[in-house]
Amino acid sequence: MSIGVATLGEVNAREGEGLMTVSDKQPQRLRLGALIALVVGSMIGGGIFSLPQNIATSAGAGAVLLGWLVTGVGMLALAFVFQTLSRRKPELDAGVYAYAKAGFGAYMGFNSAWGYWICAWIGNVSYFVLLFSSLGFFFPVFGEGNTPAAVICASVLLWLVHAMVLSGVRQAAFINIITTVAKIVPLIMFVVLALVGFKADLFSIDIWGGEEPALGSVLDQVRNMMLVTVWVFIGIEGASVYSSRAQNRADVGKATVLGFVGVLALLVMVNVLSMGILSRAELAGLKNPSMAGVLEVVVGAWGAKLINVGLIISLCGALLSWTMLSAEILCVAAKDGAMPKALARTNSRGSPRGALWLSNSLIQLFLIITLYSSGTYLDLLYLGSSMILLPYFWTAFYALMLCLRGETYGDNDRVRGKDFAIALVAVLYSLWLVYAGGVKYLLLSSILYAPGAVVFAIARREQGERVFTPLETGVLVVLIMAALAGIAGLYMGYLSL
DSSP, rough: OOOOOOGGGGGOOOOOTTTTTOSSSOOOOOOOOHHHHHHHHOSSEEEGGGGGHHHHOOOOOOHHHHHHHHHHHHHHHHHHHHHHHHHHHTTTTTTTHHHHHHHHHHHHHHHHHHHHHHHHHHOOOOOOHHHHHHHHHTOGGTTTTTTTTHHHHHHHHHHHHHHHHTTTOOOOOHHHHHHHHHHHHHHHHHHHHHHHHHOHHHHHTTTTOOOOOOOOOOHHHHHHHHHHHHHHHHTTEEEEEGGGGGSSTTHHHHHHHHEEEEEEHHHHHHHHHHHHTTHHHHHHHHOSHHHHHHHHHHHHHHHHHHHHHHHHHHHHHHHHHHHHHHHHHHHHHHHHTSSOOGGGGGGGOOOOOOHHHHHHHHHHHHHHHHHHHHHOOHHHHHHHHHHHHHHHHHHHHHHHHHHHTTTTTTTTTHHHHHHEEEEEEHHHHHHHHHHHHHHHHOOOOOOTTTHHHHHHHHHHHTTTTSSOOOOHHHHHHHHHHHHHHHHHHHHHTTTTO
């Protein structure tokens, strides 16, 4: 999970009001190669470095292959949905928030933005945990990234990044180059070296997990690995963000496909090759970043150092992007009236100060919670992934509705039929992800979604609008009931973070 690069220089403060506005300056046009780089950069983050262990906890080799097949088809369909909507609804430039609002009303739009925002800052929490877990390889005091020393140092880094964003510091091209190299080079080296150390007989032992009843059936194994695969692809929608910058609009679709296929191939190779170097149980027992443990088996201690150093540099670069992203999501929705006005305000340098303080304060709170919770990076990964499911579902369903109504298609039935098939696959995949997440994460995500109703009500009152329609009231009642069930589960020990 990562995010494409954006600079604070692309937004200006509105004189006298302090509200963020997009610069009228014509953006530089991007060619196909630059668009592919943006797609790849938006998807590859810290998740791939922990992929071998994350997947091995829930699936055997055969289920892994089936799971990646399902993920590949489903995520590609979602990628096409985002690309299609950016072309057919260019006026909707706020991504998942705008699509949900346009298709299903203000409260659904708000929930889409709210869920995406929570996914963003929880993603940053997981990045901090993974970062200091990687540093724990060199400095044992940091442990798994949730020791007192790790939380204290993560907190210091959090507020340093906060200060940088408030001061209007841009992400320099030099940092972009370093983080990109740090992401790609160790991954390619891992694949090449893992190919040398791969043992086909080890990979094929109990390929369907039949000798390990705890894994469940093949369907259970595929289902249980789904939230991990969602996590490593969050950011696939990033290509549509840059569609207005493309030199040739058609290149957006090409870049999406080429970038996606390249990243998918890399993810599958990292995952599958690892299962031919260590057994599933050995992989599941590795510390994260688990790629380091796998490569250490192949080439020795320097392999683990390579992966850890590459990940540390990559995560440090990603933290600034995700800090900006989590604040920007709130700011955009606030400008449209879906969030309280205070969250739309910026400082004199154009930084969204209200949204930034709220996002980073919650990150700080969750960092402290990691001290007292048995939850790990993987738990944060699952929780963050569960929050993105609703925004993805509403986006896919909105694309399906456009096809059913024929809106923007005119008499072009061939294109409409193709887009309908893609949107239907994306909708079914989104529903499958909700099922794969299970009741636990459905209830836990409801606990995080429900308080958003208060924020939404404040924003609607500020706009002088009716808060909830009858249908939205029904949705809220169901959401509150699910949240109460989740809270009861936490209290009685049936659920845990």
